[in-house]
Amino acid sequence: MKILLYLFLVLSSFGLYAQSYDDKSEASELCLLAQQNSFMNDEKAEIALNKILSVIGASKRFIMQPCSDINNAVATSYKGLRYILYDKEFTNTIAENTTAWSQLFILAHEVGHHINGHSIDILLVVADIVEPENLAAKRQQEIESDEFAGFILGKLGATLEQTSEVVNLLISNKNDEYSTHPNKTKRLHAIKVGYNKALGKTPVAYDKPTELQTAEEYFYSGCKKQNMNDHYGAIEDYNKAININPSLNYAYYNRGISKGKLEDKHGAMEDYTKAITIDPNDADPYNNRGNLKREWGDYYGAIADLTKAIDIDPNDAADPYYNRGNVKDELKDYYGAIADYTKAIDINPKLGVAYNNKGKSKLALKDYQGALNDFTEAIGLNPKNSAAFNNRGIAKSKLKDDYGAIADFTKAIDINPNFSNAYYNRGVIKYYLSDNTRACEDAHKAQILGYDASRFINIVCN
Numbered sequence: 001m002k003i004l005l006y007l008f009l010v011l012s013s014f015g016l017y018a019q020s021y022d023d024k025s026e027a028s029e030l031c032l033l034a035q036q037n038s039f040m041n042d043e044k045a046e047i048a049l050n051k052i053l054s055v056i057g058a059s060k061r062f063i064m065q066p067c068s069d070i071n072n073a074v075a076t077s078y079k080g081l082r083y084i085l086y087d088k089e090f091t092n093t094i095a096e097n098t099t100a101w102s103q104l105f106i107l108a109h110e111v112g113h114h115i116n117g118h119s120i121d122i123l124l125v126v127a128d129i130v131e132p133e134n135l136a137a138k139r140q141q142e143i144e145s146d147e148f149a150g151f152i153l154g155k156l157g158a159t160l161e162q163t164s165e166v167v168n169l170l171i172s173n174k175n176d177e178y179s180t181h182p183n184k185t186k187r188l189h190a191i192k193v194g195y196n197k198a199l200g201k202t203p204v205a206y207d208k209p210t211e212l213q214t215a216e217e218y219f220y221s222g223c224k225k226q227n228m229n230d231h232y233g234a235i236e237d238y239n240k241a242i243n244i245n246p247s248l249n250y251a252y253y254n255r256g257i258s259k260g261k262l263e264d265k266h267g268a269m270e271d272y273t274k275a276i277t278i279d280p281n282d283a284d285p286y287n288n289r290g291n292l293k294r295e296w297g298d299y300y301g302a303i304a305d306l307t308k309a310i311d312i313d314p315n316d317a318a319d320p321y322y323n324r325g326n327v328k329d330e331l332k333d334y335y336g337a338i339a340d341y342t343k344a345i346d347i348n349p350k351l352g353v354a355y356n357n358k359g360k361s362k363l364a365l366k367d368y369q370g371a372l373n374d375f376t377e378a379i380g381l382n383p384k385n386s387a388a389f390n391n392r393g394i395a396k397s398k399l400k401d402d403y404g405a406i407a408d409f410t411k412a413i414d415i416n417p418n419f420s421n422a423y424y425n426r427g428v429i430k431y432y433l434s435d436n437t438r439a440c441e442d443a444h445k446a447q448i449l450g451y452d453a454s455r456f457i458n459i460v461c462n
Contacts, residue, residue, distance in 0.1 A: 052108050055155045056115070084110045101158045102166035105149050112148030113141065138180040146187050147194035154198025164191050215245035222254060231258035249278035253285050265292060283309040287320045294327050302327045318348035325357060334361040352381035356388045359395070368398040386415040390422045397429055405429050420449035424456070431460055 063083045084107065146167070153163040171184040181187075222237035238255035241248055256271030272289040275282065290305030306327065309320035325340030341358035344351055359374030375392035378385055393408030409426035412419050427442030440461035443453040 051156065052104070052111050052152050055152050084114075101153060101162040102169070104156070104158075105153055105163060105166050108149035108152040109145045111152075112145035115148060116141065116144050135180060139182045139186075142181050143186060143190040146190040147197075150191035150194025151198045152194075154195040160192065160195050163195055164188055167191065215241045215248055215251075218244070219248060219251050219254075222251070222258075226254060226258055229261075231261045234258045235262075247278055249275045249282065249285075252278070253282075253288075256285070256288060260288070260292070265295070268292060281312055283312040283317070283320065286312070287323060290320070290327075291323055294323070294330070299327050299331055316347070318344045318351055318354075321347065322351060322354045322357070325354070325361075329357065329361050329364075332364075334364050337361045338365075350381055352378045352385060352388070355381065356385065356391060359388075359391055363391070363395060363398075366398075368395050371395045372399065384415055386412040386419055386422070389415065390419065390425065393422070393425060393429075397425075402429050402433055418449055420446045420451035423449065424451050424453050427453070427456070431456075436460060 066085075150163055154160075167184060167187050171181070171187055174183060182190075218237045218241035222234040222241065225231075225237060226234035235255055235258050238251045238258070241251040242255070245251075252271045252275040256268040256275065259265075259271060260268040269289060269292050272285040272292070275285040276289070286305045286309035290302045290309065293299075293302035293305060303324060306320045306324040310317040310324070321340045321344035325337040325344065328334075328337040328340060338358055338361050341354045341361070344354040345358070348354075355374045355378035359371040359378065362368075362371035362374060372392055372395040375388045375395060378388035379392065382388070389408045389412035393405040393412065396402075396408060397405040406426055406429050409422045409429070412422040413426070416422070423442045424446035427439045427446065430436075430439035430442065440457065443456050443461060447453045447457065
């Protein structure tokens with residue numbers, strides 16, 4: 001409830017406030033929080049952003065996300081990434097009453113919040129790790145962003161009138177003492193200051209980053225390297241970010257991921273724990289730490305962490321439910337595992353691995369038809385899932401559909417020619433069908449590929 005309240009306060013006024021950057025999954029989540037689509041179409045919005053950034057020679061370090069029903073445009077940070085959300089209907093209304101420069105001004109203003117370091121991560125505020133800015137500080141941030149936007153539009157060739165028209169249209173001159181935004185006179189003055197800088201009338205100095213901005217840049221660089229599987233390079237950049245800003249919890253979290261990929265499990269565990277210490281209300285480090293504990297056989301510790309991840313964000317907990325189901329399955333709590341897999345599927349119906357593992361738990365409970373149904377769902381979501389074909393073959397064999405089982409084992413082998421278990425399983429069914437020659441061929445192949453079929457070979461094939 002607190003995060004929704006904070007978002008409402010941030011987004012309710014004319015948002016002239018306030019990481020991999022190709023992944024917009026979190027942006028959709030943030031938009032949903034803001035809501036509880038022209039500012040241009042999506043392609044034009046991206047073009048406009050690149051145009052603004054080209055003026056100051058900056059790279060795109062923001063995720064652009066259309067977000068309806070916020071009556072605004074807003075710059076914010078969420079889970080370590082910088083976002084610009086824009087309401088297409090709101091900006092359409094602006095477009096009907098002004099020129100395209102007004103839309104560009106709104107976007108430039110939001111970029112200004114990020115460039116000036118105004119956008120504090122929402123989750124840090126919600127967790128009371130950092131305090132929200134007071135009203136006076138917020139009004140000063142608006143002035144700084146207006147000045148930035150005035151500079152950008154001046155450089156792009158707008159007139160001062162075009163640069164100022166959206167503020168002239170929407171902002172009043174009422175007393176701003178108890179407002180987050182300055183009055184019209186103050187904002188128009190800030191725009192003029194920035195505009196004059198663009199014309200070279202006063203010195204311009206936008207290119208010196210703060211320490212926090214430098215830490216962010218190292219963090220973004222680490223994200224890029226991590227996405228390219230350069231985990232050593234990513235760790236090096238995350239180290240630099242953390243040295244500058246030791247409270248950058250997502251640098252610890254991402255560094256933990258890279259350490260895990262490099263088999264430094266202890267280092268990963270330490271980083272996840274540090275990220276949790278900084279922000280105990282973030283589900284992701286609990287989820288990853290829970291998986292590590294499961295790998296180490298600390299099943300009850302794993303369940304505790306995964307349960308915490310679920311409690312923090314139950315509506316986006318498909319992965320923690322799935323992972324907790326895996327732990328329960330290993331503890332032979334098959335009913336509990338099935339319940340967790342089912343919950344994961346309810347949240348994410350396309351999670352094929354959850355169907356597959358739910359089917360395996362049903363196999364253990366001898367619910368062969370239920371298992372077959374789950375494996376079929378998994379195959380429908382991913383026709384290249386060799387494990388699901390192999391498992392469905394087992395279910396079919398239990399239901400006395402031997403030829404159907406052979407067909408599934410064969411399909412698993414077609415997908416993965418080195419699937420030793422599928423060779424062995426097919427060989428067993430062929431033996432039941434009295435096809436001993438081909439049964440032994442499959443058993444020998446399984447043995448060559450690493451499956452211990454020696455007992456079967458000694459009894460049947462020798």
